[in-house]
Amino acid sequence: MAADNNLQVLLQDPSLSADLKHIAQKVLNHQRITFDEGVLLYEKGELGYLGTLANYIREEKHGDKTYFNRNFHIEPTNLCVYDCKFCSYSRLLKQRADGWEYTMEEMLDIVKKYDNEPVTEVHIVGGVLPQYDVPFYAELFRRIKEHRPDLHVKALTPVEYHYIFKKAKIDYATGMALMKDAGLESMPGGGAEIFHEEIRDQIAKDKCTADQWLQIHEEWHKLGMRSNATMLYGHIEKYRHRVDHMERLRQLQDRTGGFQTFIPLKFRNKDNQMSDVPESTVIEDLRNYAIARIYLDNFDHIKAYWAMISRTTAQLSLNFGVDDIDGTLDDTTKIYSMAGAEEQTPGMSTKEVVELIKNVGRYPIERDTLYNVVTDYNDFQFAEEAKPRFYKLPVVN
Numbered sequence: 001m002a003a004d005n006n007l008q009v010l011l012q013d014p015s016l017s018a019d020l021k022h023i024a025q026k027v028l029n030h031q032r033i034t035f036d037e038g039v040l041l042y043e044k045g046e047l048g049y050l051g052t053l054a055n056y057i058r059e060e061k062h063g064d065k066t067y068f069n070r071n072f073h074i075e076p077t078n079l080c081v082y083d084c085k086f087c088s089y090s091r092l093l094k095q096r097a098d099g100w101e102y103t104m105e106e107m108l109d110i111v112k113k114y115d116n117e118p119v120t121e122v123h124i125v126g127g128v129l130p131q132y133d134v135p136f137y138a139e140l141f142r143r144i145k146e147h148r149p150d151l152h153v154k155a156l157t158p159v160e161y162h163y164i165f166k167k168a169k170i171d172y173a174t175g176m177a178l179m180k181d182a183g184l185e186s187m188p189g190g191g192a193e194i195f196h197e198e199i200r201d202q203i204a205k206d207k208c209t210a211d212q213w214l215q216i217h218e219e220w221h222k223l224g225m226r227s228n229a230t231m232l233y234g235h236i237e238k239y240r241h242r243v244d245h246m247e248r249l250r251q252l253q254d255r256t257g258g259f260q261t262f263i264p265l266k267f268r269n270k271d272n273q274m275s276d277v278p279e280s281t282v283i284e285d286l287r288n289y290a291i292a293r294i295y296l297d298n299f300d301h302i303k304a305y306w307a308m309i310s311r312t313t314a315q316l317s318l319n320f321g322v323d324d325i326d327g328t329l330d331d332t333t334k335i336y337s338m339a340g341a342e343e344q345t346p347g348m349s350t351k352e353v354v355e356l357i358k359n360v361g362r363y364p365i366e367r368d369t370l371y372n373v374v375t376d377y378n379d380f381q382f383a384e385e386a387k388p389r390f391y392k393l394p395v396v397n
Ligand code: SF4
Pocket: 080, 081, 082, 083, 084, 087, 088, 089, 090, 126, 127, 128, 159, 207
């Protein structure tokens, strides 16, 4: 295996420092790296070194397989009672005229537009508003499942759940069980930002704390359900804050095994209160994917959102530990474009996603939300495929 040879060559490199060689040897021996070694990778690990280690792990776990899914997003509102400094998406309530607030029926209409489309997942996440409460979301999930039982409902983050459970005066365990009964099938990874209080207090002060975020996922996992995790990186945090974040996730994963995928989210600086903070470089993005792959030894998947980092960087990331590039989308999310992502109308047909993966020598697999194989595209021949249809959504100027 090429990745194996590359790691062996790296271990013979006389110019490699003893501490980095020790980490490389650990990776080869399937040993977990420590917190301090995680920080050391950020401080001293060069791109080629990190890529060699991360790709070794990636290919050991998945070979060339690269996953994507066919999904669409519903963003119920871009208004929010919170005011996270990095958020380009939300409008405060006083800016209500700039925003959108979908009703239940409008959200169900979005679902119905996909009735004849082979999508497997609806991803629901947006701002936090009082009218979207426990009864509202329970009814929404129930009605989506009644309308289309095969559509996997992946919805809301601990930010919303903490808010609505507190309002309903119910504890997390009761609340998550209620959501499961209503039709919720998995939780996306958002709202994690950076767990460490030194940073969280500055950029996302009022919403759920790190402990609350982790507790809600833990309660969900205890129900036998799966979720994802994210980290917003590349702003005012230090390397040790990133490692602390991944350490807390690694510990929870040791307890529950409920996380499927870790998704590093690049901070974008357009139209938010941190516009003076420069964005990370592509090199730093790739280093970060690689270190995540090395550190999170108990996570099966590392995902790059192509809509956020561009198609080219997503292709590159497949050599730096990433094995999943998210979905075909089709312009149903505004979260990335409003933050300044290169993709202003993110949409790719299945054929385009498959070609993107094949063009860098990887093996495309369409998965469902739980990583069951839907279609193996390695030797698949496409009939000429139509471009995805674009459904009009409100655009905030
Ligand atoms: S990041 Fe989420 S919780 Fe924070 S302001 Fe934006 S929409 Fe609201």
